[in-house]
Amino acid sequence: MNDAYLVLALRTPVVRAGKEFSRVGAEKLLGLVIDELLERSQIDPARIDHVFAGNAAGPGGNIARVAALSSRLPNSIGATSIDAQCASGLEAIASAARMIRSGEAHAVIAGGVESVSTAPWRMEKQTDPMIQPRLYSRARFTPAPDPDPDMGVAAENIAQRCGIDRARQDAFALRSHQRALQALAQGAFDAEIVAVPTSAGLVVNDTCPRSNLTMKKLQALKPAFVEGGSVSAGNSCPINDGASAVLLVSGQLLEELEIGFALKYVASASGGCDPEVLGLAAVPAFERLARTMGASPLQEDSFIEFNEAFAVQALACLDQLGIDERRVNQQGGALALGHPYGASGAILTTRLFWQARAASRTGQRSIALMAAAGGTGSAVAFESVVAPRTTG
Template identity: 45%
Template sequence: MTRRDERPVIVDALRTPIGTQGGALRGVDATALIAPLLATLAGRSDAPIDEVVLGNIRGPGGNPARVAALQAGLDEATPAITVDRQCGSGMAAIEYSVALLAGVREGFQLAGGTQSASTQPLTFWPPTGPGETPEQYLRAPFTDRAHGDPEMGVAADLLAAEHAIDRERQDTYAARSHQRAVTAAAAGIFAEEMLAVAGLDHDERPRAGFTARRLARFRPAFTPDGTATAANSCGINDGAAAVLLCDGTTAARRGLHGLRVVDVVTVGCAPDRPGWGIVPAVRRLVDRTGLDLDRVDVVDFNEAFAGQVLACLDALGIDEERNCPQGGAIALGHPWAATGAVQLTRLFTQLVRHNTTGARYGLAGIAIGGGQGTAMLVEAV
């Protein structure tokens, strides 16, 4: 590992508003969502962009990062790569870029993720024999057949039951996420991190009227006796986010401030409990860095499902009210491949743009389909 003061630094971050599937961004495809972000961030850099790394899943195929970079007007000589780690793709793109910049590469890179659930192509398994028809599927397999490959909602219900996270607690947590996001939006906190797209200048999902009592009326969404509902789970969304980062030497030489990436870890976990991946990832990160979790100022664990994220917080000994202090994916939405980059953009706002308390450390964590998790520790510098 490179010396701490040489670690890559995120020096800027932007996201689009997060739209609901079929909502205001329904006509904007994955590359068109993120191209304006890349153009704006590149325009704020006074040096060429060395590489573009983007996460995307279930998109148009090919190499969306290259398409988006060209749409953004970046130099044709700038290389680009698209990565797919399911829900962790946006954070994986940043992890990839950090690895490059902590090694032999230097200068500035753009990394992030983009997701357009509204425009994703229809996908089919081919016919299995004569006279058979293609079979449409809405997601690719996350695991092999031996591990069951449960739907994410079903796995979240199982995880909540195993860790005694009851329905009332989940609804209370989800209502709090919406309340926090609505409050932050009203205070203008999202304004500097957000670039309007297709006339949309706000997140579509947060609901001012959501209370635990109202959420209690929703029926189980995934299993008959389950506790996960459409209201205490994330949505299906459109959105994109990207960060501008550089190697530590470049940041120091130019006097740039932002978020130093102290460490980032990705690990695997039980494939049939994919929502658990945050826990082993954070534990490995703590082992590597020696940081006491009580010293983390801002925690952002992706809120895929209230029961799932509460189980992870409990296992790590983190008070649930510390997570996502300005609302998380239950309120803002979860544009799959973009979410990890949205999390880092949110940390950039809280630790750099609007840091009035001297807060220093931020911790992002995301669970991934197929049984993986990523955790990233950043430090305001």
């Protein structure tokens, strides 16, 4: 079995839907990241064996192929799109790593993209031509007539079932913003961001972290999904556009490229839970990951990135896994930075890569955790390595 190494990870800025990227299509966002991966790694584009890309909201079709064709990659390279909802980007990376481990590839680009701004409207097909068509926002996450709660309602279900109050949710959200703002001020994201040209100019920074946010402002917000509930706009992620992708290579190609740092793919796992509390699905995914590895994936100094779609679901999962909430998302999470659905798993991985690269401790573990619509979760583990160098 071959080893798979993640040697470079990049992303666009994450912006609110309908704002800076309102006229930038998904294929353009992801294509820009692919081109920058090729440029910075200096790998011959013809050596890329495949492209995997996650996407959830649209535009539909094989967005991985469309993005690849919009990039500098030759049209002889195949591409596969994955829709695992919020876990799409992470599942794309796991698929790429498995392809390399099986010996079927030496270099694969994988990631995800979401352009809610340009996603098409969806319309039901009516059986009676006299019935007016109805627009809908998403496909069902469960088979009819099973309960199919929207994400916010499912978050409220978690709050009730797990006993997580409003104050704790708001405090978690505020910490996410504070950490993201500190990271932005320190330039922590500069190396990982690919600037995006728009008609209004070049977009170079994330736009969602709020410098004026306070606990008082968070507490003043009304429940957003259920009357009398605890989940508000302040402790929920915004709706976003963005893209992210990584370059994974085999050990043989790693030596050829003479790259000094990489994340070695260790294992991945997925799991499921009751769709009525779909945000808890990261728990069975992590537990399956531990069984696959034969031990806890975590070490004392592990980096952990957990997608914060809602403060309550992050807190509930961390509680059940026995992970201190302050350990995760050291530079802020989706509550502050945003959650471009299909791209988020790849963004978590990009965040892990650059934090681990700064630490540069061989053998240090990095974990990405996701929960997704329908009650599925994904988990991926990496270890930091110093790549061998040739001395020609």
